[in-house]
Amino acid sequence: MAGISANRLSLLGRETSVLVEDLRRSVVLVQSAHGHGAGLIWDSAGLIVTNHHVVARDQARVELSDGRLLAAAVVGRDVHNDLAALRVPALGLPAAAIGDSTALRVGELIIAVGHPFGVRGAATLGIVSRAPSGPDGGDWLGRTRRELLQADVDLAPGSSGGPLANAAGEVVGVASMVVGPGIALAVPSHLVRRFVAALPAAPPGLGVTRWERAA
Amino acid sequence: MTPEGSPGMLTSISSELAGVVEQVAPSIVRVDDGSRLTATGIIWAADGLIATTSHGVERDENLAVELGDGTRHSAALVGRDPDTDLALLRVQATGLPAVQPAEPGDVKVGHLVLALARPGGSGLQATIGIISARMDTERNGTLGYILHTDAVLYPGFSGGALVDMSGRVVGLTNLMFGRGKSVAIGAPVVQQVAETLLAHGAIPRGYLGIRTQLVALPEGLRKKQKLSQEHALLVVQVENGSPAEQGGMMLGDTLLRLNGQEIQDVDQLRRHLRGLQPGQTVALQILRGGALRELKMAAGAAQ
Secondary structure (H helix, E strand, C coil), rough: CCCHHHHHHHHHHHHHHHHHHHHHHHHHEEEEEEEEEEEEEEEEEEEEEEHHHHCCCEEEEEEEECCCEEEEEEEECCCCCEEEECCCCCCCCCCCCCCHHEEECCCCCEEEEECCHHHHCCEEEEEEEEECCCCHHHHHCCCCCCCCCEEECCCCCCCCCEEEEEECCCCEECCCCEEECCCEEEEEEEEEHHHCCCCCCCCCCCCCCCCCCCC | CCCCCCCHHHHHHHHHHHHHHHHHHEEEEEEEEECCCEEEEEEECCCCEEEEEECCCCCCCCCEEEECCEEEEEEEEEECCCCCCEEEECCCCCCCCCEECCCHHCCCCEEEEEEEEEECCCCCEEEEEEEEEEEEECCCCCEEEEECCCCCCCCHHHHHHHHCCCCCCCEECCCCCCCCCEEEEEEEHHHHHHHHHHCCCCCCECCCCCCEEEEEHHHHHHCCCCCCCCEEEEEEEECCCCCHHHHHCCCCEEEEEEECCCCCCCCHHHHHHHCCCCCCCEEEEEEEEEEEEEEECEEEEEC
């Protein structure tokens, strides 16, 4: 039946929009002295992951997808991998599901959410162009050699720090760099996990404590 | 899988996409011409024929092809076709995993496609898009097509495969041909060019016998001679007995145009020479002593 294929496509469209809606709830806007970027709610207790380059100073403002504005403190940085962790004084936040970036296959669907040019929560679809298979970013980056996930999603300034998710809606990377149209580079989620695991434990009284940099 | 609810349709499509990539991956090879950025090639026939772009293969000798499993073969240039920017290489191997071309009738605007390539040393890369446009072509009585796609072609993607969702090749990707647009030379065109090159051997490159150096044309001179081009090639050597010498070219001439086409760098000159048949008359526009002159000469065959 001719109707079936259209039906399948519309179901696919609906499934994609549900995935994007869920993902968007976990994406925040990070405002710092040097402009804005995106961030990802890592756990419900207020830990947010973004790019090191998004938060130039150790204080930032975070706007949640429900519009709440919160003061955030940088609690750790990994300059080499362009990662920063922020803590906001809030509980019960919609944390993102984190996937396994080491299991990614070239060709898998990727959905990225960020705020390109300030457009809030914009989603873009693409595929894994190159799997993160070892510290081999030299092709694009010249001097820096980093382990990066490459996807053909369309990112722009403002997308930085936002999630790249797989077809199950699990975050497999944090957008870090836009090389050109359709050439996006992200920190694979297994490196983000490692970074977060090395952070100091959350304080009992949330938010206002200024944290020392993680070693 | 039931259409209703259909949990995980996205994940199943995602894994099917990765499956198509993995299915075609063994047919996508790396073409090493010694330049910094390697090109990609497609295993066109199991007996060792590799199709790639002509511009991606910067020299005619010392070529190598690296297969998906890492094995390296030295490759010989069968020939080039300047019109379609295709080049055909041969490696001494049999039983290679050749691509399967799509039926031309199945290649339609709107179809999902994957662009697959092996740029640099980092393994297979892929991008996704749809067929944006199909331009039907006719060449020596054979029908073919050229495709535009919105799949992004990364540097080094020239010579890669544009494949449909069954893993069949619809075209050979090319970054130069479309002047910034992602273009693929249709599989029937690749097939026809491959047959021609196999039958008639390498298409010899036209040869003039000059060495040149890129120069910027002085503003005053450009105004005076009403030249739009900013650069030209200064002739720094004319080989003895060469077509250029016989045609009256002198050391110190500045080459502006070849057969009416502006020449603004050595690559352009080389490209135009590749399109020439030996014996074909070439019209060169030059500057000599600040004055425009026209020289005519018969192109020789490159050694």
